Amino acid sequence: xxxxxxxxNIDTKLIEKLGKDVSATxxxxxxxxxxxxxxxxxxxxxxxxxxNDVEKARNSNWEIVFEMGHASVAEHAVFNFDIxxxxxxxxxxxxxxRLASFTEKSQRYVTLxxxxxxxxxxxxxxxxxxxxxxxxxxxxxxxxxxxxxKLQKASECEWNSKRELEGAAKEDARYVLPLCTRTQxxxxxxxxxxxxxxxxxxxxxxxxAQELHQLLYGEVSKVAPSIVRFVQAxxxxxRTLPSQLAIKSIPSTINEVKLVDFTFxxxxxxxxxxxxxxxxxxxxxILKQVKAMGNKQQKALWQDFFEGIKPWxxxxxxxxxxDFVFELTMSASxxxxxxxxxxxxxxxxxxxxxxxxxxxxSIQKPAQVKAxxxxxxxxxxxxxxxxxxxxxxxxxxxxxxxxxxxxAKMNLRELYxxxxxxxxxxxxxxxxxxSNQLIPIVQKRCPNAAQWLMGKxxxxxxx
Ligand SMILES: Cc1cc2nc3c(=O)[nH]c(=O)nc-3n(C[C@H](O)[C@H](O)[C@H](O)COP(=O)(O)OP(=O)(O)OC[C@H]3O[C@@H](n4cnc5c(N)ncnc54)[C@H](O)[C@@H]3O)c2cc1C
Numbered sequence: 001x002x003x004x005x006x007x008x009n010i011d012t013k014l015i016e017k018l019g020k021d022v023s024a025t026x027x028x029x030x031x032x033x034x035x036x037x038x039x040x041x042x043x044x045x046x047x048x049x050x051x052n053d054v055e056k057a058r059n060s061n062w063e064i065v066f067e068m069g070h071a072s073v074a075e076h077a078v079f080n081f082d083i084x085x086x087x088x089x090x091x092x093x094x095x096x097x098r099l100a101s102f103t104e105k106s107q108r109y110v111t112l113x114x115x116x117x118x119x120x121x122x123x124x125x126x127x128x129x130x131x132x133x134x135x136x137x138x139x140x141x142x143x144x145x146x147x148x149x150k151l152q153k154a155s156e157c158e159w160n161s162k163r164e165l166e167g168a169a170k171e172d173a174r175y176v177l178p179l180c181t182r183t184q185x186x187x188x189x190x191x192x193x194x195x196x197x198x199x200x201x202x203x204x205x206x207x208x209a210q211e212l213h214q215l216l217y218g219e220v221s222k223v224a225p226s227i228v229r230f231v232q233a234x235x236x237x238x239r240t241l242p243s244q245l246a247i248k249s250i251p252s253t254i255n256e257v258k259l260v261d262f263t264f265x266x267x268x269x270x271x272x273x274x275x276x277x278x279x280x281x282x283x284x285x286i287l288k289q290v291k292a293m294g295n296k297q298q299k300a301l302w303q304d305f306f307e308g309i310k311p312w313x314x315x316x317x318x319x320x321x322x323d324f325v326f327e328l329t330m331s332a333s334x335x336x337x338x339x340x341x342x343x344x345x346x347x348x349x350x351x352x353x354x355x356x357x358x359x360x361x362s363i364q365k366p367a368q369v370k371a372x373x374x375x376x377x378x379x380x381x382x383x384x385x386x387x388x389x390x391x392x393x394x395x396x397x398x399x400x401x402x403x404x405x406x407x408a409k410m411n412l413r414e415l416y417x418x419x420x421x422x423x424x425x426x427x428x429x430x431x432x433x434x435s436n437q438l439i440p441i442v443q444k445r446c447p448n449a450a451q452w453l454m455g456k457x458x459x460x461x462x463x
Pocket of ligand 1 (some may be wrong): 344422
């Protein structure tokens with residue numbers, strides 16, 4: 001056996017030190033790996049051949065990735081981007097990329113001071129002053145709430161540190177921040193996912209998205225022109241964007257948490273999947289056998305399976321055989337966390353002020369509630385005016401408190417991961433409440449397989 005560390009991501013400042021003579025590009029890794037299947041040479045040799053003739057490596061990438069359609073070789077080229085000064089609203093689109101990694105500035109740990117993106121469409125419109133006033137009011141209310149919640153929370157219990165107390169105050173004060181609040185994130189993404197992200201950004205009718213598209217493509221096309229190529233707007237993508245053509249007459253009951261579909265006999269399917277993986281045989285036959293077992297025998301098998309479970313154990317893939325589809329309504333603040341669970345299927349309805357808003361339970365003083373409602377109301381009315389002609393502008397002006405409807409398909413494996421993190425006692429209260437609501441719904445449909453759905457902090461201490 002031989003292992004060679006073929007590459008890793010390092011700071012561009014170090015790469016620049018290599019000088020202009022060296023073509024430092026991840027394209028050579030893609031090109032070398034693409035040739036593995038057709039060459040008798042060692043991978044290491046293929047890599048040095050590609051590095052010695054970058055032009056040839058680029059041509060080979062072009063041919064293999066785009067002409068032959070062996071697109072997965074582009075995944076071997078990975079990029080890190082510092083994305084600075086975009087709106088929280090645009091961050092939602094970027095983080096739709098499933099096969100990518102993100103770490104974003106947390107509104108829980110950072111205090112924000114009038115830091116927002118002024119969308120170019122609004123800058124050039126008659127609503128510019130109204131927008132400025134709204135931002136001033138929103139950030140002033142955020143500061144007041146933050147100071148007030150700090151005092152209130154300090155009097156409620158002992159805190160380990162000032163930072164922890166301030167974090168708790170910010171966590172609730174942030175509900176009044178608009179979705180155009182500025183944020184920054186680190187993004188790690190491979191060339192194939194980046195190409196799709198660029199096409200999505202190019203298609204979004206938002207100037208901020210167009211600018212980001214240009215900047216990202218400008219950077220990547222300098223170092224890896226051969227593997228990120230089809231980046232133009234794609235009309236097909238527009239079919240997932242908020243549309244003026246929505247059917248207006250659909251009744252709109254608000255479902256905070258509603259199970260809309262699920263896998264029947266989930267326990268039996270998962271147990272059969274586990275048995276299939278352990279002993280082979282025909283899956284339908286195993287399933288038939290499992291369904292014919294008595295409750296006692298099934299329970300005994302489950303007990304054996306879960307014996308010695310620890311909070312960090314990941315459920316095996318057989319748990320993906322059971323799906324649960326939920327309709328959920330949550331604040332934009334909660335959605336910011338929920339959407340980060342990349343492997344779930346998450347569909348988001350367009351923001352609509354009619355879906356209501358969430359005021360954190362810690363905010364009880366009538367004057368504060370009144371001030372929040374007044375702010376939300378003026379945000380909604382300006383959002384409606386500003387977005388006439390372009391519904392995509394509407395959410396910029398809404399706030400973290402505004403609710404959004406989500407359709408989420410989660411398999412039991414994902415639900416285990418989600419509940420470990422989100423039903424944990426350290427999780428933010430709204431997503432914790434949501435996770436705590438999902439658990440009994442799922443446990444009712446598969447009491448055996450879902451019996452250990454719980455937050456890390458809920459694990460029995462002797463386990
Ligand atoms: C206490 C806490 C604080 C947080 N603070 C911040 C913060 O300040 N800023 C911030 O941006 N986010 C923060 N997050 C969000 C966090 O970074 C994750 O994005 C979120 O919890 C989703 O979980 P996940 O990435 O484990 O799994 P999911 O996306 O739900 O994926 C499920 C599992 O699939 C696997 N997986 C998925 N994708 C990959 C991949 N690319 N590589 C390897 N394995 C993968 C992993 O095993 C993962 O556990 C915080 C989360 C928690 C719980």
